[in-house]
Amino acid sequence: MCRSLLTGFRHQATLQAEIIALRHQLTVLQRTPYPKRLLLNRTDRWFWVWLSRLWSRWRSALIIVKPETVIGWHRQGFQSYWTWKIGHGRRGRPRVSKETRDLIRTMSRENVVWGAPRIRSELLKLGIQISQASVAKYMVRHPGCHYSSSHRARYCRRGDYAWLESC
Numbered sequence: 001m002c003r004s005l006l007t008g009f010r011h012q013a014t015l016q017a018e019i020i021a022l023r024h025q026l027t028v029l030q031r032t033p034y035p036k037r038l039l040l041n042r043t044d045r046w047f048w049v050w051l052s053r054l055w056s057r058w059r060s061a062l063i064i065v066k067p068e069t070v071i072g073w074h075r076q077g078f079q080s081y082w083t084w085k086i087g088h089g090r091r092g093r094p095r096v097s098k099e100t101r102d103l104i105r106t107m108s109r110e111n112v113v114w115g116a117p118r119i120r121s122e123l124l125k126l127g128i129q130i131s132q133a134s135v136a137k138y139m140v141r142h143p144g145c146h147y148s149s150s151h152r153a154r155y156c157r158r159g160d161y162a163w164l165e166s167c
Contacts, residue, residue, distance in 0.1 A: 021061040
């Protein structure tokens with residue numbers, strides 16, 4: 001009994017969705033002065049995208065545009081939403097400020113033993129959020145010095161600073 005009642009409600013809801021879809025298309029056609037070029041606004045597009053998400057047989061009632069067009073509207077809306085959500089049109093990582101770049105260069109010049117991890121941890125203590133890769137990117141390269149930071153630290157712990165002459 002409950003199953004037949006639910007089936008009746010589903011059938012009724014399907015009929016109502018079809019009636020709404022057909023009435024909407026009639027409204028668009030009545031509003032358009034030239035039948036060859038339809039005037040569809042954002043609300044019309046939003047309506048068909050919404051209907052396509054709720055009603056599985058929406059393609060059967062669609063006459064004024066192709067179903068691929070509605071799918072394209074849906075993709076376009078999805079893309080514009082995420083573009084807005086991510087950063088209102090900005091792309092990529094946020095820029096590192098000039099003060100932070102200068103601070104990284106100063107720290108790497110004055111503390112030759114420090115590598116990117118140590119400089120990053122010092123910057124985090126100052127409240128500057130930055131990745132280790134970005135720190136390594138902005139560090140000063142010492143010409144002719146091919147030692148890693150751990151290698152330099154090992155020599156400095158021993159007290160052997162002669163290798164610094166080559167860096």
